[in-house]
Amino acid sequence: xxxxxxxxxxxxxxxxxxxxxxxxxxxLKNSICGDVMQIYLIVKNDQITNFKYECxxxxxxxxxxxxxxxxxxxKSIKKVKNFVEQAKNSFQKNTNSFDKEWKEFDKIMTKKNAxxxxxxxxxxxxxLDALNKKSL
Numbered sequence: 340x341x342x343x344x345x346x347x348x349x350x351x352x353x354x355x356x357x358x359x360x361x362x363x364x365x366x367l368k369n370s371i372c373g374d375v376m377q378i379y380l381i382v383k384n385d386q387i388t389n390f391k392y393e394c395x396x397x398x399x400x401x402x403x404x405x406x407x408x409x410x411x412x413x414k415s416i417k418k419v420k421n422f423v424e425q426a427k428n429s430f431q432k433n434t435n436s437f438d439k440e441w442k443e444f445d446k447i448m449t450k451k452n453a454x455x456x457x458x459x460x461x462x463x464x465x466x467l468d469a470l471n472k473k474s475l
Contacts, residue, residue, distance in 0.1 A: 363379075369457055379469075406444060427463075429449075
């Protein structure tokens with residue numbers, strides 16, 4: 340059964356869409372389940388100023404990208420990259436404790452959701468891929 344919190348988070352789709360003037364872009368596919376994630380970023384002075392996404396994915400992936408799209412805005416590339424590394428290791432711990440600015444991820448990056456790890460990490464990996472290359 341899907342956690343009500345996951346559904347609530349996933350239903351916030353305020354950043355769903357395309358950024359035609361993006362500076363960074365990536366599209367990745369989860370080879371396990373077939374989820375597809377596209378992330379469009381505008382980066383100025385090493386800071387993410389806008390973040391949009393499109394996805395064909397499960398509710399776990401949608402919840403993760405919804406949180407990420409809201410949390411990553413106005414953050415430095417370095418902070419986002421550090422968070423992604425922290426999140427990748429979060430499933431091994433009994434309790435999560437992300438920094439204050441990423442605290443909402445404590446709700447979804449849990450040992451309870453470890454079987455959906457690849458779904459939850461797809462948006463983070465896609466954002467990381469986008470940040471490691473420029474579109475223009």
